[in-house]
Amino acid sequence: MTNRSIPLLFWPTRTHAETGCARSLGYLPHIVGTTCPPRGRGSVMAPTDTANAEHVDIPSLRGREGQSLGYAVILGLLIVSYGLCAIQPSTDPSPWAFLAMLATVAMVFYVTRARHLVQRVSWVVLSVAGAAAVVATLFGVDGPVLAIPLSAASMVALLVAPWAIIAHQVNRRGLDLEALLAAVTAYILVGMFFAFVYNLMSQISADPIFGEGSPDSLGNQLFFSFTALTTTGYGNLVPEGSTGQGIAVAEAITGQFFLITAVARIMRGASAKRSTPV
Template structure:
């Protein structure tokens, strides 16, 4: 029992690292497993794992704040978070048994709302940090990756409604099934977020173009604000004098000197 509690406390303290590892694991599934049927199932399981770790993370982060607002915040976030997670998970399970184009749109919107809520909650937690630690860095990276996931889901919704919204080198949009749609548009999302822009996938409609522009701007502003925030926290910590210096640092002056 003590070992289990110790492991739980350690995971709780490193929850942002766990979230980052879950996201990286989700990204690694498709490249390593390819386009097999097992890869599709593994990718869905990895996505569900990311969602589970994310919602547990924001619930713990909710414990940091003003005490009088603590209970209200916990209830609200727990209700909203689990409601969005339940709708997204239900879509994933339903899609295995009765896939349909309408379900793709509903599911993508559900996951988009869920990950957007998680990203916003984690961003608020990041802005409340007072010092730079390893967990602060992993939290920052996780938020950046979650931004790419959110926009990838937005592109899936746009593509499902308007298949002519994007131009692909090969195959044509009509040949792209649901199982491969999100990984491809997720790749486009991160090349846009990081402003790499290879040009192999091109947005054609006004909605797709404006979404891509908004993502590029968001990525640049996030990095700029993040760096400024981290540097500011580090400088503030360095400028704050220690309140109680350790005993071994206190030196008494020798009167004979």
């Protein structure tokens, strides 16, 4: 008996689960006589790179445009929150500014595509906190009873939001509008977080955070926070005590570290954009 090699025929195949073969589509080697016969000979074409590009790049582009719009909405909510906090003549946070911050955090979770469980839990927690703030305002509750919970809740919300943005952007490549808006949004969130750290300190301490000679208000705390974050340091507001000064130093280091990573992210995106073939 002569040994004859079994010829291999290359058929465009579309196999089915009921034949016992794996589901596949494309040109696969097929041995004559096997239990998985070719079907639709000549009727199935292998997908081309152009087709793949049409199916992958267009939805990806649309998704990036939607996320850029989402970050723009977050930035707008942050501006509203900052304005409501800056006009406060005292150190007590505004419930309406708190509601704007809750909406900002909820939008951050939505845009960054957090897990569904995280989004549901955050919506429940934020809704309860917002409803409690509105009810307390309607019943005339003020002073430390309302100010301390609002300040602490705002601080936690402003801590979680920038981390969600950083986690969403850390593995992305390329420089576009979404990356720039995300960097600016996270930077402002960090500055507002430290502002509410100073605010919580002033709420639980009997002494003003900037001393007796300087007016203490939420607006001044925001102003000082961003001068420390950007290492501008005008010198008109200086926290008294080692705790406040230590937090100011930590904020300055955080701001510089954020700028370094943001610039590295921009340069990496620009280099990736130049190296991409047209």
